[in-house]
Amino acid sequence: MTEISYRIPQQRVLRTALPGPRSQELAVRRKAAVAAGVGSTAPVYTADADGGVIVDVDGNALIDLAAGIAVTSVGASHPKVIAAIKDQAERFTHTCFMVAPYEGYIEVAEQLAALTPGDHEKRSVLFNSGAEAVENAIKVARLATGRPAVVAFDHAYHGRTNLTMALTAKSMPYKQNFGPFAPEVYRMPMSYPFRDGGQDGASAAREAITRIEKQIGATSVAAIIIEPIQGEGGFIVPAPGFLPALADWARANGVVFIADEVQTGFARTGDWFACAHEGVVPDIITMAKGIAGGMPLSAITGRADLLDAVHPGGLGGTYGGNPVACAAALAAIDAIREHDLNARARRIGEIALTRFRALAQQVPAIGEVRGRGAMLALEFVRPGGTEPDAALTAAIAARCLEQGVLTLTCGTFGNVIRLLPPLVIGEDLLNEALDVLCTAIGDLTA
Known part of the structure; x- marks a missing residue:
């Protein structure tokens, strides 16, 4: 790794009992x-x-050892990120891409097309948070397929908005007393080798797929959404073969396979995205956290035919793809490469x-x-x-x-x-x- 010049000595110092x-x-x-x-x-x-x-x-x-929950992967104040933020902020902090667009948004989308798995034609949309990215990935999948059902998994975490709470498995503190939740969300068993007797990935996938087919019906399923390594649920690494089998079934049945890489993305697992470790190419990938060196930014990147199926104005948001956040993202991506x-x-x-x-x-x-x-x-x-x-x-x-x-x-x-x-x-x-x-x-x- 190339050297970084730090403002703060990289050492542990305790001057008071904690909290001081x-x-x-x-x-x-x-x-x-x-x-x-x-x-x-x-x-x-x-x-x-x-x-x-x-x-x-x-x-x-x-x-x-937290990095703001996997956000400041390049450090909390990387020189390149700080310089990019300052430069952009001195020019303009906001116009709204939906009103007066700017190059930085396009540059981030181009980078995401190059970095995410697969060599197919891709499109991207930028938002503010991981939950927003997940919500919009589901919107795209439902519109593009004309189907209502979404499959999520045990131990999953996808956010704190109403739809993403429905997708999230754990009740306390995320869902307790916040319902009712968005409908047509179905939960399937996750491959959890420590707690499922070491079941191999192919067998675990067959169990989940059988339940999908029996309880929902493949022709009703718009999307499968899954974290390649589950985050809040316990950093659960599914058995090898589980993710590829689900992706293959989804592809064969016209189901949109969404990889939620909000926490796993941008070099966290040793590759740009965790699904690449098993050669899985998602139809849509959701991103946030490590994307912009600490600035609020999220994105979905996916097959061009899926994202272009949405009518103009159907995707967006006032702050989505803020120019300062886009500048930070480009600098953070550059830093990941450099180091x-x-x-x-x-x-x-x-x-x-x-x-x-x-x-x-x-x-x-x-x-x-x-x-x-x-x-x-x-x-x-x-x-x-x-x-x-x-x-x-x-x-x-x-x-x-x-x-x-x-x-x-x-x-x-x-x-x-x-x-x-x-x-x-x-x-x-x-x-x-x-x-x-x-x-x-x-x-x-x-």
Whole structure:
């Protein structure tokens, strides 16, 4: 990886207990002003961030293993991204592409056509959030096929809007008391090797396909939507062959196959997109998070015949493809190429998985170590079985935070530690963070 000049020293520094006094003051102000329904992983408040480090308002420097949930893959303030934002903001911040269009939007669409799997003719539309991208992918599929039904999967997460909540599997906190939800969404079993007895991908796909055909009927299905590696559901990596079998069935039955790569995209798994690992070419791919170096931007890219089937004005939004966000995206894509962050993600995976697999041999509470590239997970269970241990998982994450390492939890059962470090994180800093995590696991399972 080519060197990056950082503004902030890439080291962990603890000046106060966490949260420090300034963060505690902000927590009081927050309680009086911010809705209680907005949660935060950490009780510390950010003042600055760069590379693999977040500095809080009390001067503590934390090692970042979250990257804003896989957003700041090129670092929180990559020089190229910052320069592009400044340059664009000095010229214009908004005209609305639907009113007075601009070149940056077109350039991003051209890049997405080149980067996404498949050499077919493609079209793109830009939005603001992952949920918007998913909603619009479903809109396109339903219009293009004239069919109503959408198939999603156990443990899936696709967003917090009404339709995407319907697609999302986990009730609390995402769906509890927010219904009724959008209709014609059907849930099928996911390949989850740790919890389905190690069922192979082809068998798991046959089970899902049989249920689709029996419970819905292939001619009623507009789309299958699936995360190639599930995110909030627990970083579940399906067994090899599961995704290709679903994609083949969809193609044979005129069903639109949508790969939700909001979290897995843009080098996170060691390739530009996770579906490429098994040679899957989706009809539509949804993107966000790592696309623009921290700026709000999302996209759908898909077969030209599908997206061009929509009437003019049927897709869009006031802020979709904002010019500053587009400039940031072009710079972030350039940075991924310059630093070869696909290779860097693979290297992060090698380092972490080697350590975690060795640790799992000594710690029965680690049910499974899994992941690909820099999208990594440890699933914790009661020793001797597969019963989830959410309390241990939360305690490990809390201990890491006390020691200045920011991690995330996830999973349908709340029992997974997930790691999403910035892809530019240095190996010394990464290993220091892993030292803290492995020590916390050892101490809390002794």
